[in-house]
Amino acid sequence: PIVRLNMGSKTTSFELYPNPFASSFTASFSATRTATATLQIRSINGQVLYNKTIAVTKGFNAVQLSNLPAMPKGLYHVTIQNEEFNFQGKMQKL
Numbered sequence: 001p002i003v004r005l006n007m008g009s010k011t012t013s014f015e016l017y018p019n020p021f022a023s024s025f026t027a028s029f030s031a032t033r034t035a036t037a038t039l040q041i042r043s044i045n046g047q048v049l050y051n052k053t054i055a056v057t058k059g060f061n062a063v064q065l066s067n068l069p070a071m072p073k074g075l076y077h078v079t080i081q082n083e084e085f086n087f088q089g090k091m092q093k094l
Contacts, residue, residue, distance in 0.1 A: 016078055020092035024066035027080060029087050031056045037082040039063065041091075044075045056082070 014029045027039070034057050041050035049071060054063055063080075073093050080087045 014087035014089060016089045016091050020094045022094050025091060026062055026064050027078060028062040029080060030060055031058060034058050035082055037080050040079045042077045
């Protein structure tokens with residue numbers, strides 16, 4: 001007999017824009033439930049420069065990041081994670 005398996009059809013997207021950025025940017029993503037998550041910005045060497053707990057709603061989320069600490073021009077890793085997801089991306093600061 002044929003057994004049909006469904007592994008789920010999670011289509012998650014994670015976007016950081018504008019990239020490169022000058023002083024602020026937006027992180028957008030989708031979540032399957034309401035929760036909290038940790039947003040972190042790290043230098044290319046792994047040093048944590050910014051850490052914030054954010055509220056996540058079920059569905060589409062857009063987090064505007066402004067008033068960031070002074071950061072020199074360069075590449076940065078942005079991570080948003082909780083027990084459900086782990087989104088990672090790179091940003092360039094002008």
